[in-house]
Amino acid sequence: MADRVLVTGAAGMLGRDLVAHLEGRPGLEVIGVDSHDFDITQRELVLEAVTGIAPRWIIHGAAMTAVEACESDPERAFAVNAFGTRNLAEAARRVGAHMAYVSTDYVFDGKLKRPYTEWDAVGPRSVYGLSKLGGERALDPEWTIVRTAWLFGQHGPNMVRTVLRLAREADGSRRRLPFVDDQHGCPTASPDLAPVLADLALSRMPGVFHVTNQSPTTWFGLARAVVELAGLDPGLVEPISTAQLDPPLLAPRPANSVLDNLALRLSGRPLLADWHEAAARLIDLILKEET
Ligand SMILES: NC(=O)c1ccc[n+]([C@@H]2O[C@H](COP(=O)([O-])OP(=O)(O)OC[C@H]3O[C@@H](n4cnc5c(N)ncnc54)[C@H](OP(=O)(O)O)[C@@H]3O)[C@@H](O)[C@H]2O)c1
Numbered sequence: 001m002a003d004r005v006l007v008t009g010a011a012g013m014l015g016r017d018l019v020a021h022l023e024g025r026p027g028l029e030v031i032g033v034d035s036h037d038f039d040i041t042q043r044e045l046v047l048e049a050v051t052g053i054a055p056r057w058i059i060h061g062a063a064m065t066a067v068e069a070c071e072s073d074p075e076r077a078f079a080v081n082a083f084g085t086r087n088l089a090e091a092a093r094r095v096g097a098h099m100a101y102v103s104t105d106y107v108f109d110g111k112l113k114r115p116y117t118e119w120d121a122v123g124p125r126s127v128y129g130l131s132k133l134g135g136e137r138a139l140d141p142e143w144t145i146v147r148t149a150w151l152f153g154q155h156g157p158n159m160v161r162t163v164l165r166l167a168r169e170a171d172g173s174r175r176r177l178p179f180v181d182d183q184h185g186c187p188t189a190s191p192d193l194a195p196v197l198a199d200l201a202l203s204r205m206p207g208v209f210h211v212t213n214q215s216p217t218t219w220f221g222l223a224r225a226v227v228e229l230a231g232l233d234p235g236l237v238e239p240i241s242t243a244q245l246d247p248p249l250l251a252p253r254p255a256n257s258v259l260d261n262l263a264l265r266l267s268g269r270p271l272l273a274d275w276h277e278a279a280a281r282l283i284d285l286i287l288k289e290e291t
Contacts, residue, residue, distance in 0.1 A: 009062030013156035040084030050091035082134025100201030105149035110254020153190030181220035181239030186212035189278030210259035213275035
């Protein structure tokens, strides 16, 4: 009988790429679940479902990912991101499954003047970051935590799609698109992350791993690159500071959340490529979808 891997958040941006990647693997049965299958905040439902499936691995990508919504509804954010992960961890213990959890750069406060390693102190500034850290703390030490950042991919809304849409709407007009130029991070392609996440989980690598594409930038830098890659006028985007955002964001973001992929390097694994390559591939795909 094939070994089962349970993927939560399977209909999400990362979940869809992860399931697609895992489905090609021989000897593995992939079971993707989403909120329509069971709500991870409901302990009894989680225990019943997971013991029924009896997976060898659980790759847990389900989360309340809307950072602003988390800030305005902390109860729900903690229910899904922290308590929901606790429920899955309890279920994983019952069936003896190895659990891998997808976490975020927003567990850091952003004050450090260099990239954050896996061994730097956490200090989330937002409800989203704190609730995701709550999820990290529900895991056993021998399980896997993969922190990633600024995800973009083919499925679901994300910065690359949003910038492309806004830039096309603004093209030809005198309107400029303001993007924040004082928050630094590493945009990461969901299809690039999925195989590394799968490998770390299936090989039961214990501990925290930072996994992002290379080449730190700002939201302005990302927006400008997307506009250029799409063949539009890079002058369409203009840099602003976080303080200039109108209306201001509810949830504070770390000014620096560049993740050093130190543990990945130390484990001898290759790093992901520069995000520009993946962004160019995604833009090609979006443009082809439209023709
Ligand atoms: N997006 C980023 O920039 C980013 C950055 C760093 C880390 N991450 C982490 O990476 C992971 C994947 O992110 P993503 O952007 O691919 O997520 P996403 O597209 O928002 O998908 C999240 C999935 O979780 C499911 N879900 C939410 N609440 C649930 C519940 N109570 N019970 C069961 N399922 C539930 C959602 O289902 P419904 O749609 O049906 O609610 C959705 O399919 C998350 O853990 C996130 O925290 C994301």
